[in-house]
Amino acid sequence: MKVFGLTFFIFCLATTTVLSQSLLGAWENTSVAEDGKLVKSVAIFSEGYQTATWFDAKTGAFIKTNGGLWELNGASLTETVEFDSDKPERVGSQITFEIVLEKNTLKAVDDDLVWTRVDDGLPGKLNGAWLISGRMRNGEIQQRDTNRPRKTMKILSGTRFQWIAYNTETKEFMGTGGGTYTSENGKYIENIGFFSRDNSRVGASLSFDFKLEDGNWHHSGKSSKGNPIYEIWSPRKP
Template sequence: MKRIFLSLTILLMSFAVMAQSKQSLTGAYLAKDGNVNHLWLFVDGYSSYIQYEDNKYLSTWGGPFSEGTNGIQVQVEYNDAKPDEIGKAKETNAKANADGITMGNLNFKKQVANKQDLDGLWRITGRKQDNKMSEIPRGDRKTIKILVDGYFQWIAINPAEKGFYGTGGGTYTFTNKKYTEKILFFSRDNSRVGAELSFDGEIKDAQWHHSGLSSKGVPIYEIWSRDNK
Protein backbone atom coordinates (compact mmCIF):
# COMPACT_ATOMS: atom_id res chain seq x y z
CA MET A 1 0.00 0.00 0.00
CA LYS A 2 2.84 2.38 0.84
CA ARG A 3 4.40 1.75 -2.58
CA ILE A 4 1.08 2.40 -4.32
CA PHE A 5 0.56 5.57 -2.28
CA LEU A 6 4.11 6.72 -3.06
CA SER A 7 3.64 6.04 -6.78
CA LEU A 8 0.37 7.97 -6.84
CA THR A 9 1.99 10.86 -4.97
CA ILE A 10 4.86 11.02 -7.44
CA LEU A 11 2.43 10.84 -10.37
CA LEU A 12 0.27 13.64 -8.97
CA MET A 13 3.34 15.77 -8.30
CA SER A 14 4.52 15.21 -11.86
CA PHE A 15 1.15 16.34 -13.25
CA ALA A 16 1.28 19.40 -10.99
CA VAL A 17 4.75 20.34 -12.22
CA MET A 18 3.67 19.87 -15.84
CA ALA A 19 0.61 22.05 -15.29
CA GLN A 20 2.69 24.77 -13.67
CA SER A 21 5.37 24.68 -16.37
CA LYS A 22 2.93 24.71 -19.26
CA GLN A 23 3.14 28.10 -20.92
CA SER A 24 -0.05 29.99 -21.63
CA LEU A 25 -0.16 30.80 -25.31
CA THR A 26 -2.23 33.95 -24.83
CA GLY A 27 -0.26 36.81 -26.32
CA ALA A 28 1.44 38.14 -29.43
CA TYR A 29 4.43 36.38 -30.98
CA LEU A 30 6.74 37.76 -33.67
CA ALA A 31 9.36 36.13 -35.89
CA LYS A 32 11.44 37.48 -38.79
CA ASP A 33 12.47 35.63 -41.93
CA GLY A 34 14.43 38.02 -44.12
CA ASN A 35 12.06 40.86 -45.02
CA VAL A 36 8.98 38.94 -43.89
CA ASN A 37 7.36 39.47 -40.50
CA HIS A 38 5.47 36.52 -39.01
CA LEU A 39 2.97 37.69 -36.39
CA TRP A 40 0.95 35.09 -34.44
CA LEU A 41 -1.83 36.18 -32.11
CA PHE A 42 -3.52 33.99 -29.48
CA VAL A 43 -6.45 34.99 -27.26
CA ASP A 44 -9.75 33.49 -26.03
CA GLY A 45 -9.00 30.14 -27.67
CA TYR A 46 -8.56 31.75 -31.10
CA SER A 47 -5.43 32.37 -33.15
CA SER A 48 -4.40 34.31 -36.21
CA TYR A 49 -1.18 34.05 -38.21
CA ILE A 50 -0.16 37.00 -40.39
CA GLN A 51 2.71 37.41 -42.84
CA TYR A 52 3.67 40.89 -44.01
CA GLU A 53 6.65 42.93 -45.07
CA ASP A 54 7.24 46.37 -43.61
CA ASN A 55 5.15 47.99 -46.36
CA LYS A 56 3.33 45.07 -47.97
CA TYR A 57 0.62 42.65 -46.82
CA LEU A 58 1.20 38.99 -47.75
CA SER A 59 -1.34 36.57 -46.19
CA THR A 60 -3.23 35.43 -43.09
CA TRP A 61 -4.91 32.32 -41.71
CA GLY A 62 -6.43 31.31 -38.41
CA GLY A 63 -9.21 29.89 -36.28
CA PRO A 64 -9.77 28.15 -32.92
CA PHE A 65 -6.62 26.45 -31.61
CA SER A 66 -5.60 23.70 -29.23
CA GLU A 67 -2.32 22.20 -28.03
CA GLY A 68 -1.52 18.53 -28.52
CA THR A 69 1.41 16.15 -28.61
CA ASN A 70 2.15 17.26 -32.17
CA GLY A 71 2.16 20.92 -31.23
CA ILE A 72 -0.37 23.67 -31.91
CA GLN A 73 -3.39 22.63 -33.95
CA VAL A 74 -5.68 25.17 -35.62
CA GLN A 75 -9.19 24.55 -36.93
CA VAL A 76 -8.89 26.83 -39.95
CA GLU A 77 -11.72 29.33 -40.51
CA TYR A 78 -9.88 31.48 -43.05
CA ASN A 79 -6.80 31.32 -45.23
CA ASP A 80 -6.55 33.77 -48.12
CA ALA A 81 -3.45 32.06 -49.55
CA LYS A 82 -4.73 28.46 -49.24
CA PRO A 83 -8.56 28.44 -49.11
CA ASP A 84 -8.58 24.64 -49.45
CA GLU A 85 -7.41 24.46 -45.81
CA ILE A 86 -10.60 26.14 -44.54
CA GLY A 87 -12.70 23.74 -42.47
CA LYS A 88 -9.76 21.44 -41.79
CA ALA A 89 -7.50 20.93 -38.79
CA LYS A 90 -4.02 22.30 -39.46
CA GLU A 91 -1.16 20.58 -37.66
CA THR A 92 1.54 23.21 -37.32
CA ASN A 93 4.11 21.20 -35.34
CA ALA A 94 4.77 24.47 -33.51
CA LYS A 95 5.86 24.08 -29.90
CA ALA A 96 5.64 26.63 -27.10
CA ASN A 97 8.71 27.20 -24.94
CA ALA A 98 9.83 29.58 -22.21
CA ASP A 99 10.74 32.33 -24.69
CA GLY A 100 8.00 31.92 -27.28
CA ILE A 101 7.19 29.42 -30.03
CA THR A 102 9.39 27.37 -32.35
CA MET A 103 8.07 26.22 -35.72
CA GLY A 104 10.56 24.82 -38.21
CA ASN A 105 13.30 27.41 -38.65
CA LEU A 106 11.15 30.19 -37.18
CA ASN A 107 11.62 31.31 -33.59
CA PHE A 108 8.69 33.43 -32.43
CA LYS A 109 9.53 35.82 -29.62
CA LYS A 110 6.70 36.50 -27.19
CA GLN A 111 6.06 40.23 -27.17
CA VAL A 112 6.07 42.14 -23.90
CA ALA A 113 2.78 41.70 -22.05
CA ASN A 114 0.62 44.79 -22.46
CA LYS A 115 -2.82 43.76 -21.23
CA GLN A 116 -5.65 46.23 -21.85
CA ASP A 117 -9.39 46.16 -21.21
CA LEU A 118 -10.17 45.43 -24.88
CA ASP A 119 -7.99 42.34 -25.10
CA GLY A 120 -9.98 39.40 -26.46
CA LEU A 121 -11.87 38.09 -29.46
CA TRP A 122 -14.67 40.37 -30.66
CA ARG A 123 -17.36 40.18 -33.34
CA ILE A 124 -19.25 43.12 -34.83
CA THR A 125 -22.93 42.93 -33.84
CA GLY A 126 -24.23 46.43 -34.54
CA ARG A 127 -23.65 49.40 -36.86
CA LYS A 128 -25.26 52.81 -37.13
CA GLN A 129 -26.62 53.58 -40.60
CA ASP A 130 -28.74 56.60 -41.54
CA ASN A 131 -28.59 57.67 -37.89
CA LYS A 132 -30.19 54.39 -36.82
CA MET A 133 -28.44 51.54 -35.01
CA SER A 134 -28.94 48.24 -36.85
CA GLU A 135 -28.23 44.84 -35.37
CA ILE A 136 -25.94 42.53 -37.31
CA PRO A 137 -27.26 39.00 -36.78
CA ARG A 138 -24.84 36.17 -36.14
CA GLY A 139 -24.41 34.05 -39.23
CA ASP A 140 -21.80 32.42 -41.44
CA ARG A 141 -20.45 35.76 -42.61
CA LYS A 142 -18.75 37.72 -39.86
CA THR A 143 -16.20 40.37 -39.07
CA ILE A 144 -14.08 39.57 -36.06
CA LYS A 145 -11.37 41.50 -34.28
CA ILE A 146 -8.51 40.06 -32.24
CA LEU A 147 -6.80 42.27 -29.66
CA VAL A 148 -4.01 41.09 -27.39
CA ASP A 149 -0.96 42.68 -25.74
CA GLY A 150 -1.08 45.85 -27.83
CA TYR A 151 -1.67 44.15 -31.20
CA PHE A 152 -4.91 43.98 -33.18
CA GLN A 153 -6.30 42.44 -36.34
CA TRP A 154 -9.75 42.53 -37.95
CA ILE A 155 -10.82 39.89 -40.47
CA ALA A 156 -13.98 39.77 -42.63
CA ILE A 157 -14.79 36.16 -43.53
CA ASN A 158 -17.41 33.51 -44.30
CA PRO A 159 -16.00 30.09 -43.32
CA ALA A 160 -19.04 28.25 -44.73
CA GLU A 161 -18.27 29.58 -48.21
CA LYS A 162 -14.50 29.83 -47.75
CA GLY A 163 -14.97 33.55 -48.23
CA PHE A 164 -12.31 36.10 -47.34
CA TYR A 165 -13.11 39.81 -47.74
CA GLY A 166 -10.21 41.65 -46.18
CA THR A 167 -8.04 42.19 -43.13
CA GLY A 168 -5.92 44.80 -41.46
CA GLY A 169 -4.01 45.19 -38.25
CA GLY A 170 -1.13 46.55 -36.28
CA THR A 171 -0.67 47.93 -32.79
CA TYR A 172 -3.21 49.63 -30.54
CA THR A 173 -3.70 51.48 -27.27
CA PHE A 174 -6.87 51.99 -25.25
CA THR A 175 -6.76 54.60 -22.49
CA ASN A 176 -9.24 57.13 -21.13
CA LYS A 177 -11.92 56.00 -23.61
CA LYS A 178 -9.60 56.64 -26.55
CA TYR A 179 -8.77 53.78 -28.90
CA THR A 180 -5.81 54.39 -31.24
CA GLU A 181 -4.53 52.11 -33.99
CA LYS A 182 -1.27 52.16 -35.92
CA ILE A 183 -1.56 50.15 -39.12
CA LEU A 184 1.18 47.61 -39.89
CA PHE A 185 -0.67 45.73 -42.66
CA PHE A 186 -3.83 46.23 -44.70
CA SER A 187 -4.86 43.75 -47.39
CA ARG A 188 -6.91 46.30 -49.35
CA ASP A 189 -4.37 49.12 -49.55
CA ASN A 190 -0.67 48.86 -48.71
CA SER A 191 -0.37 52.66 -48.80
CA ARG A 192 -2.27 52.80 -45.48
CA VAL A 193 0.66 51.21 -43.62
CA GLY A 194 1.99 53.59 -40.98
CA ALA A 195 -1.24 55.53 -40.62
CA GLU A 196 -2.61 56.21 -37.13
CA LEU A 197 -6.34 56.35 -36.45
CA SER A 198 -7.96 57.47 -33.22
CA PHE A 199 -11.50 56.62 -32.11
CA ASP A 200 -13.77 57.02 -29.14
CA GLY A 201 -14.21 53.73 -27.32
CA GLU A 202 -16.19 52.57 -24.33
CA ILE A 203 -17.32 49.25 -22.88
CA LYS A 204 -21.02 49.37 -21.96
CA ASP A 205 -22.86 46.28 -20.71
CA ALA A 206 -19.95 44.11 -21.90
CA GLN A 207 -20.17 45.57 -25.42
CA TRP A 208 -17.53 47.72 -27.09
CA HIS A 209 -18.93 50.96 -28.52
CA HIS A 210 -16.53 52.17 -31.22
CA SER A 211 -16.98 55.51 -33.02
CA GLY A 212 -15.05 58.05 -35.06
CA LEU A 213 -13.84 58.32 -38.65
CA SER A 214 -12.88 55.33 -40.77
CA SER A 215 -9.62 55.14 -42.76
CA LYS A 216 -11.57 56.79 -45.61
CA GLY A 217 -12.78 59.62 -43.39
CA VAL A 218 -16.34 58.30 -43.13
CA PRO A 219 -18.10 58.61 -39.73
CA ILE A 220 -18.70 55.23 -38.10
CA TYR A 221 -20.43 53.93 -34.99
CA GLU A 222 -20.06 50.21 -34.35
CA ILE A 223 -20.91 47.82 -31.54
CA TRP A 224 -18.71 44.80 -30.94
CA SER A 225 -19.52 41.85 -28.68
CA ARG A 226 -17.14 39.27 -27.25
CA ASP A 227 -17.02 36.13 -29.38
CA ASN A 228 -15.22 33.58 -27.22
CA LYS A 229 -14.59 30.23 -28.85
Protein backbone atom coordinates in the same frame (compact mmCIF):
# COMPACT_ATOMS: atom_id res chain seq x y z
CA MET B 1 15.35 1.45 -27.33
CA LYS B 2 17.74 4.29 -26.57
CA VAL B 3 16.37 6.33 -29.46
CA PHE B 4 12.79 5.82 -28.24
CA GLY B 5 13.80 6.80 -24.71
CA LEU B 6 15.48 9.98 -25.91
CA THR B 7 12.49 10.90 -28.10
CA PHE B 8 10.10 10.26 -25.22
CA PHE B 9 12.25 12.38 -22.88
CA ILE B 10 12.25 15.31 -25.37
CA PHE B 11 8.47 15.04 -25.81
CA CYS B 12 7.92 15.03 -22.02
CA LEU B 13 10.27 17.99 -21.63
CA ALA B 14 8.38 19.92 -24.34
CA THR B 15 5.04 19.02 -22.76
CA THR B 16 6.18 20.19 -19.32
CA THR B 17 7.48 23.43 -20.81
CA VAL B 18 4.23 24.10 -22.67
CA LEU B 19 2.04 23.42 -19.65
CA SER B 20 4.00 25.92 -17.57
CA GLN B 21 3.49 28.72 -20.10
CA SER B 22 0.62 30.39 -21.93
CA LEU B 23 0.13 31.01 -25.64
CA LEU B 24 -2.11 34.02 -24.97
CA GLY B 25 -0.78 37.26 -26.39
CA ALA B 26 1.14 38.29 -29.50
CA TRP B 27 4.19 36.69 -31.14
CA GLU B 28 6.35 37.80 -34.04
CA ASN B 29 9.15 36.64 -36.31
CA THR B 30 11.26 38.29 -39.00
CA SER B 31 12.76 36.12 -41.75
CA VAL B 32 14.34 36.51 -45.17
CA ALA B 33 12.23 35.47 -48.18
CA GLU B 34 13.62 33.80 -51.31
CA ASP B 35 13.75 37.18 -53.07
CA GLY B 36 15.84 38.63 -50.24
CA LYS B 37 13.06 40.75 -48.71
CA LEU B 38 12.51 40.84 -44.98
CA VAL B 39 9.15 39.35 -44.03
CA LYS B 40 7.52 39.96 -40.65
CA SER B 41 4.99 37.51 -39.29
CA VAL B 42 2.70 38.28 -36.35
CA ALA B 43 0.50 35.79 -34.52
CA ILE B 44 -2.18 36.72 -32.00
CA PHE B 45 -3.68 34.18 -29.59
CA SER B 46 -6.80 35.03 -27.59
CA GLU B 47 -9.03 32.63 -25.67
CA GLY B 48 -10.03 30.10 -28.34
CA TYR B 49 -9.08 32.09 -31.46
CA GLN B 50 -5.87 32.94 -33.26
CA THR B 51 -4.50 34.63 -36.38
CA ALA B 52 -1.16 34.59 -38.17
CA THR B 53 -0.19 37.21 -40.76
CA TRP B 54 2.82 37.81 -43.00
CA PHE B 55 3.78 41.18 -44.53
CA ASP B 56 6.81 43.06 -45.86
CA ALA B 57 8.84 44.16 -42.84
CA LYS B 58 9.87 47.45 -44.48
CA THR B 59 6.81 48.55 -46.45
CA GLY B 60 4.01 46.71 -44.66
CA ALA B 61 2.79 45.25 -47.97
CA PHE B 62 0.39 42.45 -47.15
CA ILE B 63 1.39 38.87 -48.08
CA LYS B 64 -1.05 36.43 -46.47
CA THR B 65 -3.06 35.59 -43.36
CA ASN B 66 -4.86 32.64 -41.81
CA GLY B 67 -6.53 31.74 -38.55
CA GLY B 68 -9.47 30.37 -36.65
CA LEU B 69 -10.01 28.30 -33.53
CA TRP B 70 -7.19 26.73 -31.54
CA GLU B 71 -6.83 24.21 -28.73
CA LEU B 72 -3.73 23.11 -26.84
CA ASN B 73 -3.51 19.60 -25.40
CA GLY B 74 -0.14 19.05 -23.77
CA ALA B 75 2.32 19.99 -26.48
CA SER B 76 -0.17 19.38 -29.32
CA LEU B 77 -1.65 22.51 -30.88
CA THR B 78 -4.76 21.94 -33.02
CA GLU B 79 -6.01 24.73 -35.27
CA THR B 80 -9.40 24.70 -37.01
CA VAL B 81 -9.02 26.95 -40.05
CA GLU B 82 -11.76 29.57 -40.52
CA PHE B 83 -9.98 31.72 -43.12
CA ASP B 84 -6.86 31.44 -45.28
CA SER B 85 -6.08 34.12 -47.86
CA ASP B 86 -3.39 31.99 -49.50
CA LYS B 87 -5.02 28.54 -49.43
CA PRO B 88 -8.81 28.90 -49.05
CA GLU B 89 -9.25 25.16 -49.62
CA ARG B 90 -7.92 24.66 -46.07
CA VAL B 91 -10.97 26.38 -44.53
CA GLY B 92 -12.83 23.91 -42.32
CA SER B 93 -9.85 21.61 -41.91
CA GLN B 94 -7.94 20.85 -38.72
CA ILE B 95 -4.17 20.97 -38.42
CA THR B 96 -2.32 19.47 -35.44
CA PHE B 97 1.36 19.83 -34.68
CA GLU B 98 3.70 19.64 -31.71
CA ILE B 99 5.11 22.87 -30.31
CA VAL B 100 7.86 23.93 -27.95
CA LEU B 101 6.72 26.89 -25.86
CA GLU B 102 9.09 28.68 -23.53
CA LYS B 103 8.71 31.98 -21.69
CA ASN B 104 9.46 34.21 -24.66
CA THR B 105 9.78 31.84 -27.63
CA LEU B 106 7.47 29.56 -29.59
CA LYS B 107 8.27 27.07 -32.33
CA ALA B 108 6.83 24.00 -33.96
CA VAL B 109 8.79 20.78 -33.58
CA ASP B 110 10.81 20.08 -36.76
CA ASP B 111 10.46 23.72 -37.87
CA ASP B 112 13.29 26.25 -37.63
CA LEU B 113 10.95 29.26 -37.45
CA VAL B 114 11.09 30.76 -33.95
CA TRP B 115 8.45 33.24 -32.78
CA THR B 116 9.29 35.76 -30.06
CA ARG B 117 6.72 36.92 -27.54
CA VAL B 118 5.57 40.52 -27.98
CA ASP B 119 3.10 40.63 -25.08
CA ASP B 120 1.05 38.35 -22.84
CA GLY B 121 -2.32 40.01 -23.41
CA LEU B 122 -1.47 43.17 -21.47
CA PRO B 123 -1.70 46.15 -21.08
CA GLY B 124 -4.59 46.76 -23.54
CA LYS B 125 -8.13 46.77 -22.14
CA LEU B 126 -9.65 45.10 -25.23
CA ASN B 127 -7.65 41.91 -25.60
CA GLY B 128 -9.73 39.03 -26.95
CA ALA B 129 -11.73 38.08 -30.03
CA TRP B 130 -14.69 40.25 -31.08
CA LEU B 131 -17.36 40.01 -33.77
CA ILE B 132 -19.11 43.07 -35.17
CA SER B 133 -22.70 42.90 -33.95
CA GLY B 134 -24.14 46.33 -34.75
CA ARG B 135 -23.71 49.61 -36.60
CA MET B 136 -25.27 53.03 -36.27
CA ARG B 137 -27.19 53.99 -39.43
CA ASN B 138 -29.34 57.12 -39.70
CA GLY B 139 -29.22 57.54 -35.95
CA GLU B 140 -30.37 54.00 -35.20
CA ILE B 141 -28.44 50.91 -34.15
CA GLN B 142 -28.85 48.06 -36.63
CA GLN B 143 -28.07 44.68 -35.12
CA ARG B 144 -26.14 41.99 -36.98
CA ASP B 145 -26.35 38.22 -36.51
CA THR B 146 -22.90 37.05 -35.41
CA ASN B 147 -23.74 33.39 -36.09
CA ARG B 148 -23.97 33.71 -39.86
CA PRO B 149 -21.07 32.50 -42.06
CA ARG B 150 -20.12 36.04 -43.18
CA LYS B 151 -18.05 37.41 -40.31
CA THR B 152 -15.93 40.39 -39.43
CA MET B 153 -13.71 39.49 -36.51
CA LYS B 154 -11.29 41.70 -34.64
CA ILE B 155 -8.69 40.04 -32.44
CA LEU B 156 -6.45 41.89 -30.00
CA SER B 157 -3.59 41.04 -27.69
CA GLY B 158 -2.30 43.61 -25.23
CA THR B 159 -0.59 45.68 -27.95
CA ARG B 160 -1.50 44.19 -31.35
CA PHE B 161 -4.77 44.14 -33.29
CA GLN B 162 -6.10 42.61 -36.50
CA TRP B 163 -9.51 42.64 -38.19
CA ILE B 164 -10.52 40.05 -40.78
CA ALA B 165 -13.58 39.82 -43.04
CA TYR B 166 -14.36 36.33 -44.32
CA ASN B 167 -17.03 33.73 -45.03
CA THR B 168 -16.72 30.24 -43.52
CA GLU B 169 -19.33 28.80 -45.89
CA THR B 170 -17.89 30.03 -49.22
CA LYS B 171 -14.30 30.01 -47.86
CA GLU B 172 -13.96 33.55 -49.20
CA PHE B 173 -11.45 36.02 -47.71
CA MET B 174 -12.52 39.66 -48.10
CA GLY B 175 -9.79 41.67 -46.42
CA THR B 176 -7.73 42.36 -43.32
CA GLY B 177 -5.68 45.00 -41.58
CA GLY B 178 -3.73 45.29 -38.38
CA GLY B 179 -0.87 46.72 -36.41
CA THR B 180 -0.39 48.13 -32.93
CA TYR B 181 -2.93 49.82 -30.67
CA THR B 182 -3.44 51.60 -27.36
CA SER B 183 -6.61 51.91 -25.28
CA GLU B 184 -6.37 54.60 -22.62
CA ASN B 185 -8.76 57.19 -21.15
CA GLY B 186 -11.60 56.23 -23.47
CA LYS B 187 -9.43 56.56 -26.60
CA TYR B 188 -8.63 53.62 -28.85
CA ILE B 189 -5.79 54.37 -31.29
CA GLU B 190 -4.80 52.06 -34.15
CA ASN B 191 -1.41 52.32 -35.85
CA ILE B 192 -1.72 50.50 -39.17
CA GLY B 193 1.11 48.07 -39.90
CA PHE B 194 -0.53 46.24 -42.83
CA PHE B 195 -3.73 46.60 -44.85
CA SER B 196 -4.62 44.12 -47.59
CA ARG B 197 -6.90 46.54 -49.46
CA ASP B 198 -4.62 49.59 -49.59
CA ASN B 199 -0.90 49.55 -48.82
CA SER B 200 -0.83 53.36 -48.84
CA ARG B 201 -2.63 53.34 -45.47
CA VAL B 202 0.34 51.66 -43.78
CA GLY B 203 1.83 54.02 -41.20
CA ALA B 204 -1.42 55.92 -40.60
CA SER B 205 -2.91 56.28 -37.12
CA LEU B 206 -6.65 56.29 -36.45
CA SER B 207 -8.17 57.55 -33.19
CA PHE B 208 -11.58 56.44 -31.90
CA ASP B 209 -13.69 56.88 -28.81
CA PHE B 210 -14.50 53.61 -27.08
CA LYS B 211 -16.43 52.31 -24.12
CA LEU B 212 -17.40 48.91 -22.75
CA GLU B 213 -21.12 48.66 -22.12
CA ASP B 214 -22.88 45.45 -21.02
CA GLY B 215 -19.80 43.54 -22.14
CA ASN B 216 -19.89 45.03 -25.66
CA TRP B 217 -17.32 47.34 -27.21
CA HIS B 218 -18.78 50.59 -28.56
CA HIS B 219 -16.43 52.11 -31.12
CA SER B 220 -16.90 55.50 -32.80
CA GLY B 221 -14.84 57.86 -34.94
CA LYS B 222 -13.80 57.96 -38.58
CA SER B 223 -12.81 55.07 -40.82
CA SER B 224 -9.59 54.84 -42.83
CA LYS B 225 -11.50 56.58 -45.65
CA GLY B 226 -12.57 59.43 -43.37
CA ASN B 227 -16.20 58.36 -43.06
CA PRO B 228 -17.91 58.59 -39.64
CA ILE B 229 -18.57 55.22 -38.02
CA TYR B 230 -20.25 53.88 -34.90
CA GLU B 231 -19.80 50.16 -34.39
CA ILE B 232 -20.66 47.66 -31.70
CA TRP B 233 -18.44 44.60 -31.22
CA SER B 234 -19.49 41.63 -29.09
CA PRO B 235 -17.01 39.25 -27.44
CA ARG B 236 -16.61 35.97 -29.25
CA LYS B 237 -16.74 32.87 -27.10
CA PRO B 238 -15.07 29.63 -28.22
